[in-house]
Amino acid sequence: MKSRWVLVAVILLVAGVVAVWPRGDAPRPPAPGPDLTSARAEAALMPCPTAAGGPESVRGITAECLADGARVEVAGVLAGRPVLLNVWATWCQPCREELPVLAEYATGTDAIAVVGLAIKSPTGDALGLLRDLNVKFPNLLDTDGSVERALKIPAALPASYLISADGTVTFISDPRLLRSVDDVRGAVARYLGGAR
Numbered sequence: 001m002k003s004r005w006v007l008v009a010v011i012l013l014v015a016g017v018v019a020v021w022p023r024g025d026a027p028r029p030p031a032p033g034p035d036l037t038s039a040r041a042e043a044a045l046m047p048c049p050t051a052a053g054g055p056e057s058v059r060g061i062t063a064e065c066l067a068d069g070a071r072v073e074v075a076g077v078l079a080g081r082p083v084l085l086n087v088w089a090t091w092c093q094p095c096r097e098e099l100p101v102l103a104e105y106a107t108g109t110d111a112i113a114v115v116g117l118a119i120k121s122p123t124g125d126a127l128g129l130l131r132d133l134n135v136k137f138p139n140l141l142d143t144d145g146s147v148e149r150a151l152k153i154p155a156a157l158p159a160s161y162l163i164s165a166d167g168t169v170t171f172i173s174d175p176r177l178l179r180s181v182d183d184v185r186g187a188v189a190r191y192l193g194g195a196r
Contacts, residue, residue, distance in 0.1 A: 034124060036069065036123060036124055036127065039124055039127040039128065039131075040066070040067065040068065040069065040127060042127070042131050043066070043067075043127045043128075043130045043131040044131075044136060045066055045067040045127075045130060045135075045136055045137070045138060045139055046067065046136055046137055046138045047065070047067045047068065047138065048065035048067060048068075048070075048072050048077045048115075048138045048139075048140065049076075049077060049080075049113075049138065050072060050073070050076040050077060050079075051076055051079040051080035051081075052076070052079060052080070053075065053076075053079040053080065053167055054073075054074070054075030054076055054077070054078045054079030054080075054163075054167055055075055055078055055079075055163055055167045055168075055169045056075075056167060057150050057151060057169060058074040058075045058078070058147060058150050058151065059073070059075040060073070060075075061073070061074050061075070061146045061147055061150055062074065062146075063077075063117070063140040063141060063142050063143065063146075063147055064123065064140065064141040064143050065077075065138070065139075065140060066118070066123070066126060066127060066130070066138075066139040066140065066141055067138065067139070069123075072140070074140065074147055074150075075167075077115060077138065077140060078115065078163045078167075079167065080165065081112070081113055081165055082112040082113065082162065082163065082164055082165055082188075082192055083112060083113045083114070083115055083162075083163040084102070084112055084113070084114045084115070084160060084161070084162055084163075084184070084187075084188065085115050085116075085117060085160065085161040085162075085163060086098070086099070086102055086114065086115070086116050086117065086158060086159075086160045087116075087117045087118075087119060087148075087151075087153050087157060087158060087159040087160070087161075088116060088117070088118055088119075088157055088158045089118060089119050089120050089121045089157055090118070090121040090122070090125040090126055090129050091120075091121070092157040092158060094157070094158055094177055095157055095158045096129070096133065097177075097179070098158050098177060098178050098179070099116070099129075099130070099133050099135050099158075100133050100134070100135065101178055101179065101180060101181060101183070101184065102114050102116075102135070102137070102178065102184065103133070103134060103135040103136065103137060104181050105181045105184040105185070106136075106137045108181070110185070112188055112192070113137075114137045114138075115137065115138050115139070115140065116130075116135070116137060116138070116139035116140065117139070117140045117141075117142060117147060118139060118140070118141045118142065119141075119142045119145070119147070119148050119153065119157075120142075120145075120148075121141070123141055123143075126139070126141055151169070158177065158178075159171070159172075160172040160178060160187070162187070162188065162191045162192050164192060170191050170192075172187050172191055174187075174190075175187065
């Protein structure tokens with residue numbers, strides 16, 4: 001009888017050791033990313049606005065707000081008013097030419113809201129480019145490609161979209177590259193019309 005209890009105790013001890021033994025395949029917490037506090041401060045971007053509604057195609061999808069690193073719902077950033085959404089990447093040379101034009105347009109009294117969306121770009125590089133180009137309007141970073149897929153963003157960048165107050169999304173194909181503030185104003189008038 002005594003040997004039976006010893007056997008039960010040994011089995012329980014082995015089971016307890018197996019239960020708490022560290023496993024090589026156990027999930028590990030993600031490594032902390034670089035501290036971007038100073039890069040965000042130097043970029044001095046406007047915060048990402050949020051409102052109810054927005055384009056249905058991006059509802060429930062989140063992206064990083066480059067101003068503060070917070071995850072925000074993309075539809076909320078694009079909701080409540082007409083918005084020009086500009087999609088860009090740090091490696092895209094035409095984007096480097098277009099972003100300052102959009103920044104100049106965004107400061108005009110007749111401008112609609114402008115929001116940038118960086119894709120396939122490291123956060124630090126995106127912040128550095130915006131700082132160097134003196135672009136201050138709100139910018140998002142599509143960290144997982146979900147916004148890119150939802151909007152069916154073309155391979156050639158930059159790409160711009162006009163979002164009306166009711167959430168209708170229209171791709172700007174003419175002109176494809178916005179080279180001047182007049183190009184931006186013309187595209188807004190042509191694609192948005194009276195739907196402000």
